[in-house]
Amino acid sequence: MRTLPLLTLLALSACATRAHADPDDGRRWLAGDHHVHSEWSVDWDRSTTPPTPIRGGDSPYTRTRNAQQALAHGLSWMVHTDHGGPGHSAVTRDHAWPALLQARQDVPSLIQFNGMEFDVPAAEHASLIIAPGPDERDELIAIERGYSRNEPLLADARNDGKLMLDALAHMRTLPSPPLVFVNHPSRTATGVGQWGEVELAELRTWHDAAPQVLAGMEGAPGHQAAPAHRGLYRNAAAPTFGGFDQMTAQIGGVWDTMLAEGRRFWITATSDSHVNQRDGGRDFDPGQYSKTYVWARHEAGDIFEGMRAGRMFAVTGDLVDALDLTVRAAGGTDRSAGIGDTLAVPAGAKLRVDLRVRQPIQPNFNNQRPALHHIEVIVGAGGDAGPQMQVKRFGPERWKSEGRWLTMSWELPAPERAGFVRVRGTSTAETVPQADVPGEDPWQDLWFYSNPVFVEVTR
Template sequence: MLILRLLPIVALIAWPCVVQASDRDDGRSWQAGDHHVHSEWSVDWDRSTSPPTPIRGGDSPYTRTRNAQQALAHGLTWMVHTDHGGPGHSRVTHDHAWPALLEARREVPALIQFNGMEFDVPAAEHASLIIAPGADERDQLVTIEREYGRSEPLEPDTRDDGKWMLAALAHIRALPSPPLMLINHPSRTATGIGQWGEVEPAELRAWHDAAPRVLVGMEGAPGHQAAPAHRGLYRNAGAPTFGGFDQMTAQVGGVWDTMLAEGRRFWITATSDSHVNVRDGGRDFDPGQYSKTYVWARHEAGDILDGMREGRMFAVTGDLIDAMELTVRVADKPNQSAGMGGALVLSAEATMRVELRIRQPAQPNFNGQRPVLDHVELIVGSRGGDRPGPRMEAKRFGRDAWKSEGEWKSLSWELPVPRHGGFVRARGSTTSEVVPLADSPGEDPWQDLWFYSNPVFVEIAAP
């Protein structure tokens, strides 16, 4: 077993304790979904007219009903329709995309379908906006797009200012049933490792500070995973994806770990960003065909949103796993525990026990494979005391280090509680890579599969 100790990054700030309550888990199971899917209402524009005229099917040929059918066929139980905007697109949303959503819900009732859009973030790039179902879900989305979307005005660049995003978040957080927002492909415009483009870590912090219960995370694994030349459409050779995951997530001690070490409840997901499927000459997989976000929830829209807001979810590609239990316990008091998205309060002298159980699917994935898990890694981030940041510690478990119980694999790790608190997360892969390697043109994404958990937080009890 390999233990990696990395240099500290930033200090951990205090956060209220939230312990998961088992009695609230009644009826919950892992709900697979996708929050970034495009349809024919991601229109192109005829700019020879004034105002520009929307061209149906310009960026995707598929109906919303077709996308819902594909999502269900690929094992999803929920999906968000996220067409992107443009000059005056809020009218397209109102007049066309909304009726198409109602039709898709009628035609595919087994799939929970959320109203949403790929929001054009002012002074940045894109985010998935997810509206809570209700009587005003159409008007909520139209208003947000019309009043705050970067691409909505007919005069270009009039909203290319960060104050518009903060205003949008202030509007959203004040709604009776606030929507969710997750930043899409955060490093796609980066020019190098740690050399950011249109999304910077400081912006993520500012947005999260403005509405921590609205802007709750980012795509850990972006879509466009079938793109042959640039996986994820991360076109800059100096800033690729790593095992299909964004550098902000894939680097131990990187941006995501830094934010977690600050105590931020900031989660990751995996999506398709489906526009045109690879079998139709595109560079995408269908919803659920390759990437899935699993949420621990009842098969109810409200509980799925609650699971996403609270971090009860994990991201996976290629159906490497379909269930996960990541638990942190007090070693000598096993009844005291917390799971993903939760927090466990421990004394500074305690020993904590990290337990991971994962299940591999009984059926082949949608490439006809039964992926073989090569290794699992448990990752602990903690404050570095007098140092300027936290210490990252990772323990790698090969195939001889876990117990197999049918489709389930389990492992554990006992270690001292981080002196100043911290977090625990997990990841695993079919590859033998000690750390995820940079993705290269032409590689087969089906041979490079990963899962990533969301974190469990550890807080230190006051003396």
Template sequence: MKSAMPLHVLILLCCASPAWAADADEGRSWLAGDHHVHSEWSVDWDESTSPPTPIRGGDSPYTRSRNARQAVAHGLRWMVHTDHGGPGHSRVTRDHAWPALQQARRDVPALIQFNGMEFDVPGGEHASLIIAPGPDEHDQLVGLERDYSRRDPLQRGTREDGRLMLNALAHMRTMTPQPLVFINHPSRSAEGVGEWGDVEPAELRQWHDAAPQVLVGMEGAPGHQAAPQHRGLYRNTDAPTFGGFDQMTARVGGVWDAMLASGRRFWITATSDSHENVRDGGRDFDPGQYSKTYVWARPEAGDVLDGLRDGRIFAVTGDLIDAMQLTVRPDGDASRSAQLGETLSVPAGTALRVELKLRQPERANFNGDRPALDHVDLIIGSAGTDGAPHMQVKRLDAHQWQRDGQWLSMQWSLPAMPKGGFVRVRGSNTPEAAPSADPAGEDPWKDLWFYSNPVFVRIEG
């Protein structure tokens, strides 16, 4: 911490304005949200007509106002409406989804609501496209869907060229303010562990390099976690989720770690992908009911977007935790530090101190449980000489951390990083040393995890 205040004083302060915050953090707190939510404007299509006729409520029975109310009921402060497209769906976005968003904002003013869509990626699969609120947000979304979405043309198969995605990102890069893009369920079409489908690691790198302030991450934990057979609807038995998280995220030294080790600022989230709730016969949880993406931000749309863009994020399932502070500083030097999404620059040979504080919720989660944290992993990564990331995992169990009320405190000392790298943390209510493959029919409430985004370390000179 930047002060020598007792822990109990710091805990009291952090609930309003954190003691560790610099002036830029004034008024910020952890705001839970969801960037992947469907409504009745995720339509089906009557293809007996020309052009095809949209069928309202075809893929979700819920209004946008209903989704917004459910989000607030489950503790969310922000949400993105992301209906998916089809032949001529940009007209549905223009004429129906937009007025429904305006109505939802009037009906549920306590929730920050973003205009967006589940973008059909040319040459890929799906992504959450998030538009910044403002006078142009309607036209910006309609134009992007009309001009670039893979499924919007009436003639199928005309936008399968991945170069169009690069054109779309180039256009988004010129927009003011810039939108955000997160790749959805990246390994859902994979055929095995490391056997990729519609989304390949090389594509992620290419897309991020094309617009690093626009395409900033991916779903670490996909939605559809209530699916009765396979979590996330990851239907290929040889390519499941692991603890509810995509293999690109869950496997230490995998795709996400390789991107981080190469220096890319690429973040992960957790979403509901809500279409129809399991209690209504569907396979989904409501927004915030099971998965949450927490952003360190002020309760205003612009700062939430900045937090998503800059990596001030952690992802969690089952309300295992609801606040986090991950700090990296030179060992013995309290004057400099970096936190989630930030970079600490140090001279070569500098040893590091990592400090982590976690808060467990006071209330039961939406399954009526109060899950106990079993262990926390500190994950340390750096670029290896062979091109693969060099990884270490340091585990702490409950007897190795300090508790003060709902807060848990732990720390690690690390030797100097010769070439720099990153640190991140994850934790679980299970004793698994690493998340195991999710079997068919697993109860998702018994297998909960949180993942932080990284703090980077750069060696000066």
């Protein structure tokens, strides 16, 4: 019989121990950004056939520089997401991929994912994030070459909504399916509730096609430093609200509708970094202003699956850096659920919502220590006329301070149908986020939003 080396036995023992341990062992809140551009978001010289890529056309920064800035601004993970274009899959293969390998070598402590800003057929953009593994280069190239709207040399050749469904069908069959988050979903809206290239029906259709792939959307889009149009939401009739997209910011709106339908559909916050404001641009560096926190171990696979499972919250200006949202049936039961999870309770039960948030000890990157003005616990449930919403607001007079932590609780009847609980908070006195206007200082308008805990009612 072959004898295994001692180190191998120890490794196998450790794996077995982990398999039976608490799945949260070693997990903590890890900040990241899934929407960052580099010099391989190229421009194009269209006087040639095929068009010639112009390096640095949409961003001057190397992938290594972006990784260094991400680390300097407190991030543990980042996704490289360059734009596509006519024949860009060759740029991905020959330039962007080697640049990613170099960045991983230069900044090894930052977990870096392969991805791109996918040109969605018959829509706009999405962050495409490839699962870490031996096929991550070839999988991205195949998706870009086969389905990206701007890959063909002939304009509008792929302006077909069915192709997005084909792309999702392809992605969901991969051994390790990628993740897709819709970018700046309301940037092309023409008014509040008047949608442009992304609308509720489309989100439903995409999510139905591949719910484990089409994981969510940017709750807070990037370009927050843009002085004239925060988030580059250029239509004054359809701005961001407190830096967040209207689909997320409106209680009872598109996001809550998706959640009330039982859809595991998550939100994030990103930089969409192209050119930093210090260099004359309209962007913040990765992590400088916006962060998406994932509850995960410092491992690429666990971070990736944490994003898929919705163990995330989104925040601007480092308003908070940790969040513990727990829902249980009132009355002393040990059964509980946290962000991204589901709690089953009997009909007629009462819910107890416990929330703890932590404020950072260090000043943010505007050299300020923002204070929370109030926090809202938001409860939604499905209804015949749309989501039924309840909101309870907590201020300093209603929460308890325990060092850096603020704690609060709420007991309420469980929804008659399935529902969800999520929270948000702000540094402002606004009871609802106000429409953003040209020239406002984003550092004075800070918010955080959690992803939900789902509640199922058993009968």
